[in-house]
Amino acid sequence: MSTHCNFSDTDLCVKCGLCLPHCPTYNKTQDENESPRGRIALIQAWAAGQLPETERLHGHIAGCLLCRACESACPANVPYAELINRFRAETAANEQKSLLSKLRMSALQRFVQGSSAQRQLGSRLGSLLNKAGGTRAAGFAAVMDGLPAPEHSVDWVGFHPALGEERCRVDLFTGCMAEMADAATVKAAIRVLNTLGVGVRVSAQQSCCGALARHSGNIATALRLEQDNRSAFKQHEPDKVITLASGCGSALMSTLDGGKVQDISQFLDSLAWPAHVQLALWDSQDKVFLHTPCTLKNTQKAGAYPLKLLMRIPGMQLQTVADRYCCGAAGSYMLEQPEMAAALRDDVLDSISPGSAAGLLLTSNVGCAIHLRAGLKARNVANIKVMHPVQFIASRLIS
Ligand code: SF4
Ligand code: SF4
Structure with a gap:
């Protein structure tokens, strides 16, 4: 068995177990191998050449959601997500996956890497395929069943001026899923920001955040997507890049200057709301x-x-x-x-x-x-x- 030298940060784990109650997979299984401490120990043993790279080992690492609840609880600051991503990148070529799983990931990655126009076309094809039962057969039902009703217009690239005097200007990150799954959110965000006096730029050059590729060990694709985003947002040095999906926001924080990336709720909370912008009373029974x-x-x-x-x-x-x-x-x-x-x-x-x-x-x-x-x-x-x-x-x- 060969050793792997770039996993020395597994030694930071002092095996205290403080992360265990925070881990969803450990909570469900009560299996140490499905816990952060257990997964770190598995990677540590594999890196030292004491544990072979088996399907079982891959299964325990694949079981991690990368929710990072363990990182938040860890007193030793073990860079847990980084370790998992590094392990997946180093072993991606050896992992045994079913043909269906490989095809599914390949289709998903092609979709997220496409241009906005290609994704719109992909969404329409997906809807047609869904009606014919094809997406269910391909194991995409979990996604197709959760899509909102489609929006008519999903063309938001360009500049959306503030209503009245402009107080500041931001870039909006829309990611790869917005056209298909989050169009109403993008439109709502632009409307709220403009109403509060914020000019909104939506760059046509922006890409998928790369999280999907990075978490599945496809580092070359992740690096390319991340570079696309660095180039897209470098053009006019925005003060803030506002994200709507926290999964994308988390990935973008490590691609761009982290301080520039802000979730929409945090940004809206940081603004002083003009007196004329009012929200209607909620007196519904809902x-x-x-x-x-x-x-x-x-x-x-x-x-x-x-x-x-x-x-x-x-x-x-x-x-x-x-x-x-x-x-x-x-x-x-x-x-x-x-x-x-x-x-x-x-x-x-x-x-x-x-x-x-x-x-x-x-x-x-x-x-x-x-x-x-x-x-x-x-x-x-x-x-x-x-x-x-x-x-x-x-x-x-x-x-
Ligand atoms: S990142 Fe993985 S190991 Fe850590 S708490 Fe989440 S599921 Fe558990
Ligand atoms: S809290 Fe940190 S140091 Fe303690 S077992 Fe979990 S990962 Fe290791």
Whole structure:
């Protein structure tokens, strides 16, 4: 067995176990190999040449959601996500995956790497294929079932001027899923920002954030996408690049100057709202549930902002959701590890008691929205609508 010298940071782990109660997969399985400490020990033994690279080893590493809850709890600052990504990159070529899984990942990566026009075409083809049952056969049902109703216009590239005097100007990162899965969020964000006096640029050169490629060990693709984004946002040196999906925001923070990248809720909270911009009173019987994605909490460190933003709505009362653990979406995890993804989602959905009342489930990440929407559909819950907090804020604007 060969040794691998660039995994010495596994030695930072003092095996204290403080991360274990925070890990969703350990919580579900009570298996040390499905815990952060266990996975670090496995990588450590493999790197030292004491453990062969088996399917079982790959299975335990693939079981990690990369939610980074363990990193937030770790007193020794073990760079856990970096270790997992490095292991996956180094071993990607050897991992045994089914043909269907390989084809699925290849189709997904081609989709995210395409231009905006290619993705729009891909979305239309996907819808047609879905109607014919083809996406279900290819294992894409988890995504297709969670897509919102399609928007008519998904062409937002260009500059969107502030209403009235411009107070500042930002770039908006829309990512690769927006045309297909988050168009209403993009439109709502532009509307809210413009209303608050913010000019919004949407660059045509921006790419997928690269997270999907990096987390699956496809480093060459990830580096290319990251470079595309560095070039796209370098052209006019924006003060802020605003992200709408916390999964993308987390990835973009390590691509661009991290301080420039900000989640939309945090940015909107940082603005002084002009007196003429008012939000309508919420006096509906509908319940509003707030789900906070793990990427917003653990990587963007902005988990408190959607709540702060939503509490600007007069009369707003938010219901709690069981979101201590990752909901199971985690990029392509919901496709690759459907059983664990569904079990984690069940915990979130069980905490939402729809009864006969309609409601809204707000979440700041497009992947979580897709996964949760698909889960509600599987439970035949039709009276809970899933949307981004900024879409809800836009719907309450009265100026
Ligand atoms: S990243 Fe999340 S799933 Fe993976 S080991 Fe850490 S806490 Fe567990
Ligand atoms: S909290 Fe950190 S040091 Fe402790 S076991 Fe977990 S990863 Fe290792």
